[in-house]
Amino acid sequence: MYFDFAQEICDTISAGHQAVIDIRSLRKQMMNYKELIKDDSIKKEIGRIDSIMTKIEEAIYQTKLKSGQDMLNYPVRLTNKLAYLKSLLDAGEYRPTQQEYDVKAELEALLYKQLEAFEQVKTEMIPRLNKMIRDKGLETIIIKGK
Numbered sequence: 001m002y003f004d005f006a007q008e009i010c011d012t013i014s015a016g017h018q019a020v021i022d023i024r025s026l027r028k029q030m031m032n033y034k035e036l037i038k039d040d041s042i043k044k045e046i047g048r049i050d051s052i053m054t055k056i057e058e059a060i061y062q063t064k065l066k067s068g069q070d071m072l073n074y075p076v077r078l079t080n081k082l083a084y085l086k087s088l089l090d091a092g093e094y095r096p097t098q099q100e101y102d103v104k105a106e107l108e109a110l111l112y113k114q115l116e117a118f119e120q121v122k123t124e125m126i127p128r129l130n131k132m133i134r135d136k137g138l139e140t141i142i143i144k145g146k
Contacts, residue, residue, distance in 0.1 A: 009089075
């Protein structure tokens with residue numbers, strides 16, 4: 001029982017962290033492209049998508065953490081809260097309490113809501129942006145200075 005509960009928490013945290021990694025990868029690609037194109041409507045769409053991804057990222061993970069002391073200065077986010085819940089479990093060898101199950105369920109629901117929002121970005125917004133780029137006949141590989 002304990003192992004399954006702890007493993008579920010770890011899996012949920014991993015899903016959140018993977019979303020943050022994916023968001024940062026998409027952002028880097030979009031910002032590199034935005035820097036090289038001149039089309040304002042595409043730049044505006046990239047900015048809009050980035051704004052949505054930033055809200056998702058900041059709900060999942062505290063992006064302002066630079067040192068161990070920063071946890072005192074900035075609020076913890078969903079993956080941090082789940083990690084703390086797991087650390088409470090690791091402190092002993094007892095069954096998870098009902099309160100721990102309740103907290104886990106609440107935090108997972110909030111995290112999965114963010115993951116669903118990111119899935120919408122990946123399946124709807126990014127394809128729409130790619131279509132905008134194709135429809136305008138813009139280059140996909142741009143040599144800087146061109």
